[in-house]
Amino acid sequence: MSKAVVLISGGLDSAVTLFFAIKKGYKCHSITFDYGQRHTRELLSARRIAKAGNSELKIIKLGLSWKGSSLLNKDMKLPLDRSIKQIKKDIPSTYVPARNTIFLSIATSFAEAIGASFVFIGAHFEDSSGYPDCRIEYLKAFDALIKLGTKKGLEGDLALRFPLIDKTKKEIIRLGASLKVPFQFTWSCYKGGDRPCMRCDSCILRAKGFRELGLKDPLVN
Protein backbone atom coordinates (compact mmCIF):
# COMPACT_ATOMS: atom_id res chain seq x y z
CA MET A 1 0.00 0.00 0.00
CA SER A 2 1.67 3.22 -1.17
CA LYS A 3 1.81 6.12 1.24
CA ALA A 4 0.74 9.65 0.41
CA VAL A 5 0.94 12.93 2.27
CA VAL A 6 -2.15 15.10 1.84
CA LEU A 7 -2.17 18.82 2.59
CA ILE A 8 -5.38 19.65 4.38
CA SER A 9 -6.45 23.12 5.48
CA GLY A 10 -9.80 22.36 7.06
CA GLY A 11 -11.44 23.62 3.89
CA LEU A 12 -13.67 21.81 1.44
CA ASP A 13 -11.25 21.35 -1.46
CA SER A 14 -8.53 19.68 0.57
CA ALA A 15 -11.08 17.48 2.34
CA VAL A 16 -12.27 16.21 -1.05
CA THR A 17 -8.64 15.66 -2.03
CA LEU A 18 -8.01 13.57 1.09
CA PHE A 19 -11.06 11.37 0.50
CA PHE A 20 -10.09 11.07 -3.18
CA ALA A 21 -6.59 9.85 -2.25
CA ILE A 22 -8.03 7.43 0.32
CA LYS A 23 -10.41 6.07 -2.32
CA LYS A 24 -7.45 5.59 -4.68
CA GLY A 25 -6.01 3.22 -2.11
CA TYR A 26 -3.20 5.28 -0.58
CA LYS A 27 -2.31 5.15 3.08
CA CYS A 28 -2.82 8.86 3.70
CA HIS A 29 -0.92 10.99 6.19
CA SER A 30 -2.52 14.42 6.55
CA ILE A 31 -0.55 17.56 7.27
CA THR A 32 -1.79 21.03 8.18
CA PHE A 33 -0.25 24.29 9.35
CA ASP A 34 -0.70 26.61 12.25
CA TYR A 35 0.97 29.55 10.53
CA GLY A 36 -0.47 32.58 12.23
CA GLN A 37 -3.75 32.69 10.29
CA ARG A 38 -6.47 35.10 11.52
CA HIS A 39 -8.36 32.32 13.24
CA THR A 40 -7.72 28.71 14.13
CA ARG A 41 -11.25 27.51 13.37
CA GLU A 42 -9.87 25.70 10.34
CA LEU A 43 -7.43 23.69 12.49
CA LEU A 44 -10.39 22.24 14.36
CA SER A 45 -11.93 21.36 11.00
CA ALA A 46 -8.69 19.77 9.82
CA ARG A 47 -8.70 17.57 12.91
CA ARG A 48 -12.28 16.46 12.34
CA ILE A 49 -11.73 15.76 8.64
CA ALA A 50 -8.57 13.73 9.21
CA LYS A 51 -10.32 11.75 11.92
CA ALA A 52 -13.29 11.07 9.65
CA GLY A 53 -10.85 9.72 7.05
CA ASN A 54 -8.88 7.66 9.62
CA SER A 55 -5.82 9.61 8.58
CA GLU A 56 -3.07 10.57 11.01
CA LEU A 57 -2.78 14.35 11.18
CA LYS A 58 0.45 16.25 11.66
CA ILE A 59 0.06 19.90 12.65
CA ILE A 60 3.12 22.00 11.87
CA LYS A 61 3.55 25.19 13.83
CA LEU A 62 5.26 27.84 11.74
CA GLY A 63 6.35 31.04 13.42
CA LEU A 64 5.99 33.34 10.43
CA SER A 65 6.18 36.74 12.05
CA TRP A 66 5.62 38.80 8.91
CA LYS A 67 2.18 40.14 8.23
CA GLY A 68 1.93 40.97 4.53
CA SER A 69 -1.57 39.53 4.12
CA SER A 70 -5.08 40.20 5.38
CA LEU A 71 -5.27 36.48 6.16
CA LEU A 72 -2.48 36.88 8.71
CA ASN A 73 -3.05 40.41 9.94
CA LYS A 74 -6.25 41.16 11.78
CA ASP A 75 -5.61 44.89 11.42
CA MET A 76 -6.09 44.60 7.66
CA LYS A 77 -9.58 44.43 6.18
CA LEU A 78 -10.76 41.29 4.43
CA PRO A 79 -12.31 41.91 1.01
CA LEU A 80 -16.08 41.45 1.39
CA ASP A 81 -19.14 41.27 -0.87
CA ARG A 82 -17.16 41.07 -4.11
CA SER A 83 -18.70 39.81 -7.33
CA ILE A 84 -17.34 36.61 -8.90
CA LYS A 85 -15.87 38.82 -11.64
CA GLN A 86 -14.00 40.93 -9.09
CA ILE A 87 -12.83 37.83 -7.23
CA LYS A 88 -11.37 36.40 -10.42
CA LYS A 89 -9.66 39.63 -11.45
CA ASP A 90 -6.87 40.43 -8.99
CA ILE A 91 -4.50 38.88 -6.53
CA PRO A 92 -6.45 39.69 -3.35
CA SER A 93 -5.08 41.00 -0.05
CA THR A 94 -5.67 37.51 1.37
CA TYR A 95 -2.68 36.32 -0.70
CA VAL A 96 0.01 35.01 1.68
CA PRO A 97 3.50 35.34 0.18
CA ALA A 98 4.73 31.95 -1.08
CA ARG A 99 2.26 30.07 1.12
CA ASN A 100 1.82 27.01 -1.03
CA THR A 101 5.56 26.84 -1.64
CA ILE A 102 6.16 26.73 2.11
CA PHE A 103 3.39 24.17 2.71
CA LEU A 104 4.47 21.98 -0.21
CA SER A 105 8.14 22.07 0.74
CA ILE A 106 7.42 20.88 4.27
CA ALA A 107 4.95 18.27 3.02
CA THR A 108 7.59 17.06 0.55
CA SER A 109 10.18 16.75 3.31
CA PHE A 110 7.70 14.84 5.48
CA ALA A 111 6.78 12.57 2.56
CA GLU A 112 10.41 11.74 1.90
CA ALA A 113 11.10 11.12 5.58
CA ILE A 114 8.22 8.62 5.95
CA GLY A 115 8.73 6.97 2.57
CA ALA A 116 5.62 8.31 0.86
CA SER A 117 5.52 8.40 -2.93
CA PHE A 118 3.04 11.23 -3.42
CA VAL A 119 2.12 14.63 -2.07
CA PHE A 120 -1.49 15.66 -2.72
CA ILE A 121 -2.75 19.26 -2.82
CA GLY A 122 -6.32 20.40 -3.48
CA ALA A 123 -5.52 23.56 -5.46
CA HIS A 124 -7.87 24.24 -8.36
CA PHE A 125 -8.20 26.63 -11.24
CA GLU A 126 -11.03 28.75 -9.88
CA ASP A 127 -8.50 30.15 -7.44
CA SER A 128 -5.95 30.56 -10.20
CA SER A 129 -6.59 34.09 -11.30
CA GLY A 130 -6.36 35.18 -7.69
CA TYR A 131 -3.54 33.11 -6.26
CA PRO A 132 -0.48 32.55 -8.44
CA ASP A 133 0.44 29.47 -6.40
CA CYS A 134 -2.82 27.69 -7.31
CA ARG A 135 -2.14 27.62 -11.06
CA ILE A 136 -1.29 24.49 -12.98
CA GLU A 137 1.96 26.03 -14.30
CA TYR A 138 3.08 26.60 -10.74
CA LEU A 139 2.13 23.10 -9.58
CA LYS A 140 3.94 21.51 -12.51
CA ALA A 141 7.01 23.59 -11.65
CA PHE A 142 6.86 22.36 -8.06
CA ASP A 143 6.59 18.76 -9.24
CA ALA A 144 9.70 19.36 -11.37
CA LEU A 145 11.45 20.80 -8.32
CA ILE A 146 10.68 17.66 -6.28
CA LYS A 147 12.20 15.56 -9.04
CA LEU A 148 15.38 17.68 -9.07
CA GLY A 149 15.82 18.54 -5.43
CA THR A 150 15.00 15.43 -3.38
CA LYS A 151 16.61 12.02 -3.18
CA LYS A 152 13.33 10.16 -3.67
CA GLY A 153 12.35 12.51 -6.46
CA LEU A 154 15.61 11.81 -8.28
CA GLU A 155 14.92 8.10 -7.87
CA GLY A 156 11.53 8.59 -9.54
CA ASP A 157 9.62 7.77 -6.37
CA LEU A 158 8.15 11.11 -5.25
CA ALA A 159 5.71 13.30 -7.14
CA LEU A 160 3.09 15.98 -6.65
CA ARG A 161 -0.58 15.24 -7.38
CA PHE A 162 -3.24 17.95 -7.84
CA PRO A 163 -6.37 16.06 -8.86
CA LEU A 164 -8.78 19.01 -8.54
CA ILE A 165 -6.80 21.49 -10.62
CA ASP A 166 -9.18 21.64 -13.61
CA LYS A 167 -12.43 21.29 -11.68
CA THR A 168 -14.94 24.01 -10.81
CA LYS A 169 -16.22 24.33 -7.26
CA LYS A 170 -19.43 22.69 -8.40
CA GLU A 171 -17.54 19.69 -9.75
CA ILE A 172 -15.46 19.46 -6.59
CA ILE A 173 -18.56 19.42 -4.39
CA ARG A 174 -20.14 16.79 -6.66
CA LEU A 175 -17.02 14.63 -6.37
CA GLY A 176 -16.97 15.16 -2.60
CA ALA A 177 -20.59 14.14 -2.28
CA SER A 178 -19.89 10.93 -4.20
CA LEU A 179 -16.93 10.23 -1.85
CA LYS A 180 -19.07 10.94 1.23
CA VAL A 181 -16.87 13.80 2.39
CA PRO A 182 -18.24 15.13 5.69
CA PHE A 183 -18.89 18.66 4.43
CA GLN A 184 -20.29 19.57 7.85
CA PHE A 185 -16.75 19.38 9.27
CA THR A 186 -15.18 21.63 6.65
CA TRP A 187 -14.59 25.36 7.09
CA SER A 188 -14.06 27.73 4.18
CA CYS A 189 -14.81 31.19 5.65
CA TYR A 190 -11.83 33.53 5.99
CA LYS A 191 -13.27 34.74 9.27
CA GLY A 192 -13.48 32.55 12.32
CA GLY A 193 -16.54 32.34 14.51
CA ASP A 194 -19.37 29.86 14.73
CA ARG A 195 -20.93 30.42 11.35
CA PRO A 196 -19.59 31.34 7.90
CA CYS A 197 -19.83 35.10 7.21
CA MET A 198 -21.20 34.49 3.68
CA ARG A 199 -19.49 37.71 2.54
CA CYS A 200 -15.78 36.86 2.05
CA ASP A 201 -14.46 35.55 -1.29
CA SER A 202 -14.21 32.03 0.08
CA CYS A 203 -17.82 31.94 1.32
CA ILE A 204 -19.05 33.42 -1.96
CA LEU A 205 -17.27 30.80 -4.10
CA ARG A 206 -18.44 27.96 -1.84
CA ALA A 207 -22.07 29.14 -1.89
CA LYS A 208 -21.97 29.44 -5.68
CA GLY A 209 -20.78 25.81 -5.94
CA PHE A 210 -23.51 24.39 -3.72
CA ARG A 211 -26.16 26.55 -5.43
CA GLU A 212 -25.14 25.46 -8.93
CA LEU A 213 -25.27 21.85 -7.88
CA GLY A 214 -28.65 22.27 -6.19
CA LEU A 215 -27.25 20.95 -2.91
CA LYS A 216 -27.60 22.39 0.57
CA ASP A 217 -24.42 23.35 2.41
CA PRO A 218 -24.73 21.72 5.86
CA LEU A 219 -22.91 24.72 7.38
CA VAL A 220 -25.65 27.12 6.27
CA ASN A 221 -29.16 27.07 7.66
Added chain:
Amino acid sequence: MSKAVVLISGGLDSAVTLFFAIKKGYKCHSITFDYGQRHTRELLSARRIAKAGNSELKIIKLGLSWKGSSLLNKDMKLPLDRSIKQIKKDIPSTYVPARNTIFLSIATSFAEAIGASFVFIGAHFEDSSGYPDCRIEYLKAFDALIKLGTKKGLEGDLALRFPLIDKTKKEIIRLGASLKVPFQFTWSCYKGGDRPCMRCDSCILRAKGFRELGLKDPLVN
Protein backbone atom coordinates in the same frame (compact mmCIF):
# COMPACT_ATOMS: atom_id res chain seq x y z
CA MET B 1 18.86 50.75 -2.10
CA SER B 2 17.38 47.36 -3.06
CA LYS B 3 16.72 44.89 -0.31
CA ALA B 4 17.90 41.28 -0.33
CA VAL B 5 17.24 38.34 1.95
CA VAL B 6 20.32 36.17 2.52
CA LEU B 7 20.11 32.62 3.83
CA ILE B 8 22.87 32.14 6.37
CA SER B 9 23.63 28.92 8.19
CA GLY B 10 26.58 29.98 10.30
CA GLY B 11 28.83 28.26 7.76
CA LEU B 12 31.56 29.69 5.59
CA ASP B 13 29.79 29.64 2.21
CA SER B 14 26.74 31.57 3.34
CA ALA B 15 28.91 34.07 5.23
CA VAL B 16 30.80 34.79 2.01
CA THR B 17 27.46 35.12 0.22
CA LEU B 18 26.24 37.68 2.77
CA PHE B 19 29.37 39.79 2.48
CA PHE B 20 29.20 39.49 -1.32
CA ALA B 21 25.60 40.79 -1.34
CA ILE B 22 26.50 43.62 1.06
CA LYS B 23 29.41 44.57 -1.20
CA LYS B 24 27.02 44.62 -4.17
CA GLY B 25 25.11 47.35 -2.37
CA TYR B 26 22.02 45.52 -1.17
CA LYS B 27 20.39 46.21 2.17
CA CYS B 28 20.68 42.65 3.46
CA HIS B 29 18.28 40.90 5.81
CA SER B 30 19.69 37.60 7.03
CA ILE B 31 17.58 34.58 7.82
CA THR B 32 18.54 31.33 9.51
CA PHE B 33 16.74 28.27 10.83
CA ASP B 34 16.54 26.44 14.09
CA TYR B 35 15.21 23.23 12.54
CA GLY B 36 16.22 20.55 14.96
CA GLN B 37 19.82 20.19 13.80
CA ARG B 38 22.18 18.05 15.93
CA HIS B 39 23.72 21.09 17.55
CA THR B 40 22.97 24.80 17.69
CA ARG B 41 26.60 25.91 17.53
CA GLU B 42 25.91 27.20 14.01
CA LEU B 43 23.12 29.47 15.26
CA LEU B 44 25.65 31.25 17.45
CA SER B 45 27.87 31.61 14.39
CA ALA B 46 24.98 32.94 12.31
CA ARG B 47 24.36 35.62 14.95
CA ARG B 48 28.01 36.69 14.97
CA ILE B 49 28.27 36.76 11.18
CA ALA B 50 25.08 38.82 10.75
CA LYS B 51 26.27 41.24 13.42
CA ALA B 52 29.66 41.59 11.72
CA GLY B 53 27.83 42.47 8.51
CA ASN B 54 25.40 44.86 10.25
CA SER B 55 22.59 42.72 8.92
CA GLU B 56 19.39 42.13 10.84
CA LEU B 57 18.99 38.41 11.55
CA LYS B 58 15.71 36.56 11.65
CA ILE B 59 15.82 33.12 13.26
CA ILE B 60 12.95 30.88 12.19
CA LYS B 61 12.07 28.04 14.50
CA LEU B 62 10.79 25.05 12.55
CA GLY B 63 9.34 22.16 14.44
CA LEU B 64 10.27 19.39 12.02
CA SER B 65 9.68 16.30 14.06
CA TRP B 66 10.85 13.79 11.48
CA LYS B 67 14.34 12.40 11.74
CA GLY B 68 15.35 11.00 8.37
CA SER B 69 18.86 12.41 8.49
CA SER B 70 22.02 12.02 10.53
CA LEU B 71 22.09 15.82 10.72
CA LEU B 72 18.83 15.79 12.69
CA ASN B 73 19.07 12.49 14.54
CA LYS B 74 21.81 12.11 17.13
CA ASP B 75 21.19 8.37 17.22
CA MET B 76 22.47 8.06 13.65
CA LYS B 77 26.18 8.04 12.92
CA LEU B 78 27.75 10.89 10.98
CA PRO B 79 29.98 9.76 8.10
CA LEU B 80 33.59 10.33 9.16
CA ASP B 81 37.06 10.21 7.57
CA ARG B 82 35.79 9.86 4.01
CA SER B 83 37.98 10.65 1.03
CA ILE B 84 37.05 13.52 -1.28
CA LYS B 85 36.16 10.89 -3.89
CA GLN B 86 33.76 9.17 -1.49
CA ILE B 87 32.26 12.50 -0.42
CA LYS B 88 31.51 13.38 -4.03
CA LYS B 89 30.01 10.00 -4.86
CA ASP B 90 26.78 9.53 -2.92
CA ILE B 91 23.96 11.41 -1.29
CA PRO B 92 25.20 11.16 2.31
CA SER B 93 23.15 10.37 5.43
CA THR B 94 23.49 14.05 6.36
CA TYR B 95 21.02 14.82 3.55
CA VAL B 96 17.91 16.46 5.07
CA PRO B 97 14.81 15.84 2.95
CA ALA B 98 13.93 18.96 0.94
CA ARG B 99 15.90 21.20 3.29
CA ASN B 100 16.84 23.90 0.81
CA THR B 101 13.30 23.92 -0.59
CA ILE B 102 11.95 24.61 2.90
CA PHE B 103 14.57 27.27 3.64
CA LEU B 104 14.16 28.95 0.25
CA SER B 105 10.38 28.95 0.42
CA ILE B 106 10.35 30.71 3.80
CA ALA B 107 13.09 33.12 2.69
CA THR B 108 11.03 33.87 -0.43
CA SER B 109 7.93 34.57 1.65
CA PHE B 110 9.92 36.85 3.95
CA ALA B 111 11.48 38.64 0.96
CA GLU B 112 8.08 39.29 -0.56
CA ALA B 113 6.65 40.49 2.76
CA ILE B 114 9.43 43.05 3.30
CA GLY B 115 9.66 44.14 -0.33
CA ALA B 116 13.05 42.59 -1.11
CA SER B 117 13.93 41.91 -4.73
CA PHE B 118 16.41 39.08 -4.24
CA VAL B 119 16.97 35.94 -2.21
CA PHE B 120 20.62 34.88 -1.93
CA ILE B 121 21.81 31.35 -1.20
CA GLY B 122 25.42 30.18 -0.92
CA ALA B 123 25.00 26.73 -2.50
CA HIS B 124 27.90 25.63 -4.69
CA PHE B 125 28.79 22.85 -7.05
CA GLU B 126 31.25 21.01 -4.78
CA ASP B 127 28.21 19.98 -2.71
CA SER B 128 26.31 19.06 -5.86
CA SER B 129 27.07 15.41 -6.22
CA GLY B 130 26.08 14.92 -2.62
CA TYR B 131 23.06 17.14 -2.14
CA PRO B 132 20.54 17.29 -4.98
CA ASP B 133 19.27 20.64 -3.69
CA CYS B 134 22.67 22.31 -4.16
CA ARG B 135 22.79 21.76 -7.93
CA ILE B 136 22.41 24.53 -10.48
CA GLU B 137 19.47 22.76 -12.19
CA TYR B 138 17.64 22.74 -8.88
CA LEU B 139 18.38 26.39 -8.11
CA LYS B 140 17.26 27.47 -11.58
CA ALA B 141 14.03 25.50 -11.05
CA PHE B 142 13.45 27.29 -7.75
CA ASP B 143 14.03 30.65 -9.42
CA ALA B 144 11.42 29.68 -12.02
CA LEU B 145 9.05 28.71 -9.21
CA ILE B 146 9.42 32.16 -7.58
CA LYS B 147 8.55 33.77 -10.90
CA LEU B 148 5.42 31.61 -11.25
CA GLY B 149 4.22 31.33 -7.70
CA THR B 150 4.64 34.72 -6.03
CA LYS B 151 3.08 38.10 -6.72
CA LYS B 152 6.41 39.94 -6.79
CA GLY B 153 7.91 37.18 -8.92
CA LEU B 154 5.12 37.51 -11.47
CA GLU B 155 5.78 41.26 -11.51
CA GLY B 156 9.43 40.56 -12.33
CA ASP B 157 10.66 41.91 -9.01
CA LEU B 158 11.80 38.83 -7.10
CA ALA B 159 14.53 36.39 -8.06
CA LEU B 160 16.96 33.88 -6.61
CA ARG B 161 20.70 34.55 -6.68
CA PHE B 162 23.36 31.86 -6.15
CA PRO B 163 26.67 33.61 -6.76
CA LEU B 164 28.91 30.77 -5.51
CA ILE B 165 27.36 27.98 -7.52
CA ASP B 166 30.31 27.39 -9.89
CA LYS B 167 33.08 28.10 -7.41
CA THR B 168 35.30 25.62 -5.62
CA LYS B 169 35.83 25.88 -1.86
CA LYS B 170 39.24 27.37 -2.57
CA GLU B 171 37.70 30.09 -4.73
CA ILE B 172 35.00 30.78 -2.16
CA ILE B 173 37.59 31.22 0.60
CA ARG B 174 39.65 33.48 -1.67
CA LEU B 175 36.57 35.61 -2.39
CA GLY B 176 35.72 35.67 1.33
CA ALA B 177 39.23 36.79 2.23
CA SER B 178 38.98 39.66 -0.28
CA LEU B 179 35.61 40.66 1.26
CA LYS B 180 37.08 40.49 4.78
CA VAL B 181 34.63 37.80 5.89
CA PRO B 182 35.26 37.05 9.59
CA PHE B 183 36.10 33.37 9.06
CA GLN B 184 36.75 33.03 12.80
CA PHE B 185 32.99 33.39 13.41
CA THR B 186 31.95 30.70 10.91
CA TRP B 187 31.23 27.09 11.80
CA SER B 188 31.27 24.27 9.25
CA CYS B 189 31.63 21.11 11.37
CA TYR B 190 28.60 18.82 11.46
CA LYS B 191 29.32 18.16 15.12
CA GLY B 192 28.92 20.84 17.76
CA GLY B 193 31.46 21.42 20.48
CA ASP B 194 34.21 23.96 20.90
CA ARG B 195 36.44 22.89 18.04
CA PRO B 196 35.85 21.40 14.57
CA CYS B 197 36.16 17.58 14.53
CA MET B 198 38.24 17.64 11.31
CA ARG B 199 36.75 14.26 10.37
CA CYS B 200 33.25 14.95 8.99
CA ASP B 201 32.66 15.70 5.30
CA SER B 202 32.19 19.38 6.00
CA CYS B 203 35.46 19.74 7.94
CA ILE B 204 37.32 17.78 5.26
CA LEU B 205 36.07 20.01 2.42
CA ARG B 206 36.82 23.18 4.39
CA ALA B 207 40.34 22.06 5.28
CA LYS B 208 41.01 21.18 1.64
CA GLY B 209 39.98 24.69 0.57
CA PHE B 210 42.21 26.49 3.07
CA ARG B 211 45.10 24.14 2.32
CA GLU B 212 44.86 24.64 -1.46
CA LEU B 213 44.84 28.37 -0.98
CA GLY B 214 47.78 28.29 1.41
CA LEU B 215 45.75 30.09 4.08
CA LYS B 216 45.36 29.24 7.73
CA ASP B 217 41.85 28.51 9.01
CA PRO B 218 41.45 30.67 12.14
CA LEU B 219 39.31 27.91 13.71
CA VAL B 220 42.19 25.43 13.57
CA ASN B 221 45.34 25.76 15.64
